[in-house]
Amino acid sequence: LSELLKPCLITSYDIKARRAHFFSQVDAKVKNTHNYPVKEVARATSAAPTYFETALASSEYGIAYPLIDGGVFANNPAMCAYAEARGIVFSEVLNDPLKPDRPHAKEMIMISLGTGSVRKPYHYDKAKDWGMIEWIKPVIDIMMSGNAETVSYQLRKIWETTETPENFIRLEPGLDEANSDMDDASESNLYALNQAGKLFVEGNIGLLDKIVEMLIANK
Template structure:
């Protein structure tokens, strides 16, 4: 039942799931969540991922996971007895079956990288077809639990958040969007896809030009925490499970960079260093801040992309298999920790504050 989280859990504790951006690397947190789901089920037959968290935050590929976990079988705000249309296995299969459709491999890959400097790398039609099939006409407001999903408004020059909130927490100007439009906007990575041009429900409020929220919050855990503080102002304890999509291992040395100009800093051939460095810095700064906050128990599960491509669009069989091995390594390295997190989510124990 939808109200399962509130039957057994203390009202002063809020559980938050946060999933980073990372394109095809989203299969990594999806597999970690599958392992967590198995542990939850062993503790309680009623415990599912969607009803074990009070709020889910997502950026880019993390939005696809958040929406996949919370899309109801019935499209209605009164769906409190509804169940999610998809399970975690369905989400994993989406990566396995459709990543290559969304990010088709080019015969002349180096040429495509050069052309990326002059226009978007991919036609968004394939991606739009996939998310239309997944989410149909379901609205973000119909989601089974609270959501905060990141994007960036290029016309207003400020962050933009798609939110699912309880009715009593919604201001009059709170906008609703189709899930597929939130996914399209939140995954509109600059130079990979053209910006999204979407309208709220009802469409009388005009259109918004939006791009991937990774430009300011590839790690949305802090956004999730702030939103949870608004929704649960009396809470004393915030348990945050933050899932990465693999951390970069490429290093830029002084001798390599000392003569770089504009072209080098934005070169796709070099992995767009100015972007990747900014994203890494944001991810790590959020991790640091949340570990230091009083009343926050922060669990960060991630690992270096050793043996994997750092490119968000490498959907080759070789890389997808490598990412699955990376996920298994994260699960094995955090076996006891995942058990503890599962017990905390169903209200059977507490977890120590993360000191890492």
């Protein structure tokens, strides 16, 4: 983790300590208690419950943590990224005196990438009589999507207080006819996901070109 080229933050959740666990490249560079093999970081942050078994990630210091996918509490980790960036002294971390120390939103460009949205409606005439069993899947769906939407709302409001509201961009493609189930790796669904991605690109060429220009201008 400490050898990654740029500062980064990766989320996971410690099921034993019952708290969020963040992998930080900045912290890993100065503390071996925070340094992990990248393969263990990737395994932990992708350990989605019911799909993959819990990861047991060991730091360079030798402490092991039982971790699962950070999406259970930060389905949209953009706010976590913003908070992390606010605390980094970039002039020191990147060894560049021209970089701002602990930058504010007006000094940042944030490109928030979603993995595709499916807004399945739940109708009153059916939901009004649901009990515990019927609500299990809808509640999880609503909590996950609601969390992501709330974070985008909060960040959009933060950037609206600056002189550069256009510097926060959220890209969230629709999945069109694709199935959002994580374990559907069928050939037909992979094709549908590919088509959904292409449809989003086709409909947002101007915005994507703008993002490229912004990133090149601020590299």
